[in-house]
Amino acid sequence: MTIFYNTSNGGTNSACFYHKGAAYGVAAPTYVRAYRCTQQSGEGQPCTVAASSSEDxxxxxxxxxxxxxxxxxxxxxxxxxxxxxxxYRYTISSGRQGC
Structure with a gap:
């Protein structure tokens, strides 16, 4: 999973969840959602969600x-x-990033 940043709209972060290894190029149920946390520090810790993207x-x-x-x-x-x-469901949660 990768989180991107640009300065538009007071800062915009976007997330993509990528297939890797044997799953690359093979259709499978895949999900991603990005969140803005209430916190301004604490890299890697859990996020208290203030706002979220739509899900994909x-x-x-x-x-x-x-x-x-x-x-x-x-x-x-x-x-x-x-x-x-x-x-199996392989899940990644990034924890707080970009703090």
Missing amino acids: FGNYAYYAGPRGVTGTANYCVAAVGYVDWQG
Whole structure:
């Protein structure tokens, strides 16, 4: 999963969840969502959600996203993503980033 930043709209962070390894190029249920946290410090810690992007969920072969949340300048952000692959759900939660 990757979180991107640009300065538009008071700061905008977008997240993409990428397929890797054997899952790359193979369609599977994939999800991603980005969050703006209430916190302004505490890299890696849990995020108390102030705002969120819309979710992106579909049967994708390469990635879900990007999904963006605005107003992130001077706030931590976080993202969650998963892929359902061969009977297992592989989930990543970024914790607070960009603080």
